[in-house]
Every structure is written in structure tokens, then in C-alpha cells.
Amino acid sequence: MQDPILTIESLDMDARGVGHLDNEDGSPGKVIFVEGALPGERVRFETLRKKKNWEQGRMTELVKASSLRVEPLCPHFDHCGGCSMQHLEPSAQVAMKQRVLEDNLWHLSKVKPDQVMRPLYGPTWGYRFRARLSVRYVAKKGKVLVGFHEKKSSYVADMEDCKILPPHVARMLMPLRDLVRSLSIFEQMPQIEVAVGENVTALVLRIMAPLTPDDEVLLKAFADQWQIQWWLQPKGPDTAAPYYPLDQELSYSLPEFGIRMPFKPVDFTQVNHHINRVLVHKALRLLEVQPSDRVADLFCGLGNFTLPLATQAREVVGIEGSTALTERALANARVNGVAHKTSFSTRNLFEVTVDDLIALGKFDRMLIDPPRDGAMALSLALGELKEKRPDLLPKRIVYVSCSPSTLARDAGVLTHVAGYTLSKAGVVNMFPHTSHVESMAVFDLP
Incomplete structure (x- = not known):
């Protein structure tokens, strides 16, 4: 049949x-x-x-066939789970993501933006400056595999190249197989995390057993040959530490604002550095910060938005749930000469209350950049603030989202409860050839 x-x-x-x-x-x-x-x-x-x-x-x-169907550039597209949309013309991918955003806003919260912003684009290939590669020794094949998982599978894809990784990283995939197989602990190395900075490429080797002296010789020779820095991670991410060479530091820059951001390979930073520059530029332009403004940057991380904001505002308050992160953000502010205009505090923003917002005082502008879980508690607290102290509500909020469903949920609270208008919304193509939807939304008080 x-x-x-x-x-x-x-x-x-x-x-x-x-x-x-x-x-x-x-x-x-x-x-x-x-x-x-x-x-x-x-x-x-x-x-x-x-x-x-x-x-x-x-x-x-x-x-x-659809007229929008194209031949995937990567020969591994059919089985590798790193991408899901290489068969769709790139501009059509973005249009699909825009529709996903608008559908979520309407169906989940009955909200429509007054204006749909033009999508933010960047390079569609070689853009992935952060990646977590799985490592598996496959006895039946007699070889080590290094790469992303197969589609809908826990198996590691047998990939010899990758079109979304920077070319110099993609060229290392096969040599990394050979290197791992030559090490004494080749069956106790489940993962290699890649982090590409402007002048340094770091590889974090997850090791579940100690290296031998011979292993150390091989790792150092590989680092010298491929111009990379090794980090070793024996347990959780907090245990990751630089191994060889020790005189290098990862960083990225936001040249428009004169900012240089040091970071560790296990830190959260945006995968696509090119788009991150566009994202920061657009977010600050949308905020329309004035020199007299006091601005909140919530879920501030290492200060990706906080530090550029400090070049424009009177004061910027960065808030994050981790003391280690806020300490690092303050250190970055000092490196960039903006510490006098910034302050950082540690709070659990998933449990923030209206009393917390009142204690923080008046903000003229607010930037929210939460993880996938969104900012529900914060949105509800802003709703309560409208009832208790409407004079403390920020005039404008820019919300940067990596999940259209949680953005839509929070947009419903901000509009229907806190009294904001959804003035603008649009997508940011941070992850070309994948179904991941990054977006921005602007909320204004009427």
C-alpha cells in the first residue's frame, strides 16, 4: 500500500x-x-x-516541491541535529520565525504590536561562536565521533564538516577525532565545549579521569598546532579552568560603544557575535536613553547591555541571580571605565516582588533579557506596581527574548495588567537554519 x-x-x-x-x-x-x-x-x-x-x-x-525549497549546503543536514531549516530559503526562514512570534503573541495573550519591526539579520554561515560538541567512542565503528547529536537521537552525528561553525573550528573536527582516540582516557571524555573570542579560541575538555603525562604532551602539541587554548573541566561547569596556554583571555567587543568584554568559555554569551552587536545597538536605540536617565538592566549577566547603557545614561543598575556573575560584571565595568555609572546587585528575579521594585526606586527605562523561562514574576510585580506606586513604573521597557511563548505570556501581563502598550515587536535571526526564535519587544506607558 x-x-x-x-x-x-x-x-x-x-x-x-x-x-x-x-x-x-x-x-x-x-x-x-x-x-x-x-x-x-x-x-x-x-x-x-x-x-x-x-x-x-x-x-x-x-x-x-515549494519554490522556497533549496539544496542544503551541508552534506550532513539529513542526519545531524545541529540545523533543521537548511532546506528552506534563508529569508523565508526569517519570515516563518516572524509568523511564529506574531502567532504566539496573539494566540497566547491576545496582543498585537502596533508596529512589526524589520527582522535583524547577520551572517547565515560560520556564525556559531559557541557550541557544545558531544564526544563518543563507537566500538562497532572503531572510531571516535565529535559533533552534534543526530536528529531526534542521543547518538552523535558522524560529521566531517560543519557549515555553521567558524571555518577554523570546522577544520578541527576530524583532527579532534584523532586526538581524542590517541589519549588514554578517550572513553571518559563526553564533551568538548567551543568558545570563540576575537583573538582566542578556547576548547573546554570535559574529563572524567586524570590525564597522563603523555596525554598532556599531545594536548599541548595540538594547542600549538591549531592555535587554540585548552580548558579542563573535571566536574561541573564551575570546575572549568584554563590549562594551556595560560597567557590568553577570551573577549568580544562592542566597538560602537568602546566596550571590550572578557568572558570565560563556560559563561553565557551570545552564540552569534555579529548579531549581538546589532542586537545591542538596536536595543539601546529602542530604549531612547537620555543622559539624565536611570536605567535597569534585568538578567544582566556579564553586562552585555549594562556597559553600553552606561555610556549613555546617568546610572545603570544591573541585576542578576548569581553573585559570581554580578562580581564579574562589575569587574568588566571597571575594565571599561564605566564602574562609576553602574551598580550591580544579586536578586532572584524569578521570585521578585513589588516590594523589591519599590525598594529599587524609580527607573526611567528598563531592559529585560531573561532566559527561556521568561520574566513572569517581574511582569506580575510591575502589574502590582501600577496599583501601589504607578509613579515608579518605567516609561519604556525593551524585552529581549529567546522564547516567543514566554515573551507572549509576559506580554499579556505587561499589557493587560501593568497597563503597557506593545508598541513594537520583531525577530532577531540569531540562529540561522534552526527553528530557534530570538525576538525583541517594546512596551510603552500610554
Whole structure:
């Protein structure tokens, strides 16, 4: 029996084609999600997973192709899980992400932006300056694999190249296989984390057993040959420490603001340094900071926004949940000569209350850049602030998001409860060829 034909209507947030199998009376029936299919296409598919109201399948034949379909640049695209959208023309990828953002805002919170901003673009290849590569010795193949996981699998993809890693890192994939296999602990090294700075590339080697003297010789020779810095991580991320050479420091710059940001390879920094510069520029332009303003940077991390803000505002208060991070952010402020205009404090922003906001005082502007969990407690606290001390509400909020669903949820609270207007929203293509949606939103008091 031949596989059924399905017309693809849209893409979901995992870049799977979405269609409906018609019922016998011709009405739309069960929802079908098909890996590798694009909107407007007609495809045959086989079912991999079946539930009462939906099925998940894999395309077995492309009956009618979309005009937006392109040939993936990477030969490993079909099995490597690092990318999900290389088969879709890049500008169409961004359009899909914009639609995901708008759909989330409307369906989750019944909010529409007054203006949809133009997407922020950057390089589409060689952009991934941060990556976590898995390492596995596969006895059946007699070789070590270094790379991303396979699609929907815990296995490591057998990849010899990577088009989204910087070329100098991609060229190391095969030599890294040989290096790991030559070490005494080749079966006790599950991960290599990559962090690329402007002048240094660091590789963090997760080791679950001590190195031998011979291992150390091999690692140092590799570092010298490929011009990289080794870090060793025997346990959790906090145990990562530089190993060889010791006279190097990772950093990135925001030249528009005269800022240089030192960082560690296990720190959170943006994956795409090119887009990060555009993101910081756009966020500060949207905030419209005046020299007399007092600004809050919430979830400030190492000061990616705090330090540039300090070049424009009277005072910037950075708040983060980790004392180690706020201490590092203050150190970065000192390095850049803006410590006199910044202060940092440690608070759990996932449990922040209206009393906390009142204690912090009046902010003219606020920037929020939370992790995927969003800023629900903060949004609710701002809603309570409207009732208790409306004079303390910041006039404008710029919200930088890495999750359209939590942004939409928080936007509902900020608009329907705290009284803000969603003035603008748009996507930032931080992760080309993936379904990851980064976005920005501007909230104003009427």
C-alpha cells in the first residue's frame, strides 16, 4: 500500500511541515507533522508516531516541491541535529520565525504590536561562536565521533564538516577525532565545549579521569598546532579552568560603544557575535536613553547591555541571580571605565516582588533579557506596581527574548495588567537554519 499524500499548510516551531488528513466527508481531519516538508508542498509520508488527534511522520516522497525549497549546503543536514531549516530559503526562514512570534503573541495573550519591526539579520554561515560538541567512542565503528547529536537521537552525528561553525573550528573536527582516540582516557571524555573570542579560541575538555603525562604532551602539541587554548573541566561547569596556554583571555567587543568584554568559555554569551552587536545597538536605540536617565538592566549577566547603557545614561543598575556573575560584571565595568555609572546587585528575579521594585526606586527605562523561562514574576510585580506606586513604573521597557511563548505570556501581563502598550515587536535571526526564535519587544506607558 502506497504512503498517503498530504498537502503541507504551515511549519511548526520545530520546522516540521503541518497538514491535515481529510476525513471521509472532506472536512479537515487529524493533524500531521512531517519532518522535512515545507508549506505549499505535496508529500507522501510514513507515520513514526500516532496519537488520537495527531501523527508525526517522515517524508518519503516529494510529490510537489515549494519554490522556497533549496539544496542544503551541508552534506550532513539529513542526519545531524545541529540545523533543521537548511532546506528552506534563508529569508523565508526569517519570515516563518516572524509568523511564529506574531502567532504566539496573539494566540497566547491576545496582543498585537502596533508596529512589526524589520527582522535583524547577520551572517547565515560560520556564525556559531559557541557550541557544545558531544564526544563518543563507537566500538562497532572503531572510531571516535565529535559533533552534534543526530536528529531526534542521543547518538552523535558522524560529521566531517560543519557549515555553521567558524571555518577554523570546522577544520578541527576530524583532527579532534584523532586526538581524542590517541589519549588514554578517550572513553571518559563526553564533551568538548567551543568558545570563540576575537583573538582566542578556547576548547573546554570535559574529563572524567586524570590525564597522563603523555596525554598532556599531545594536548599541548595540538594547542600549538591549531592555535587554540585548552580548558579542563573535571566536574561541573564551575570546575572549568584554563590549562594551556595560560597567557590568553577570551573577549568580544562592542566597538560602537568602546566596550571590550572578557568572558570565560563556560559563561553565557551570545552564540552569534555579529548579531549581538546589532542586537545591542538596536536595543539601546529602542530604549531612547537620555543622559539624565536611570536605567535597569534585568538578567544582566556579564553586562552585555549594562556597559553600553552606561555610556549613555546617568546610572545603570544591573541585576542578576548569581553573585559570581554580578562580581564579574562589575569587574568588566571597571575594565571599561564605566564602574562609576553602574551598580550591580544579586536578586532572584524569578521570585521578585513589588516590594523589591519599590525598594529599587524609580527607573526611567528598563531592559529585560531573561532566559527561556521568561520574566513572569517581574511582569506580575510591575502589574502590582501600577496599583501601589504607578509613579515608579518605567516609561519604556525593551524585552529581549529567546522564547516567543514566554515573551507572549509576559506580554499579556505587561499589557493587560501593568497597563503597557506593545508598541513594537520583531525577530532577531540569531540562529540561522534552526527553528530557534530570538525576538525583541517594546512596551510603552500610554
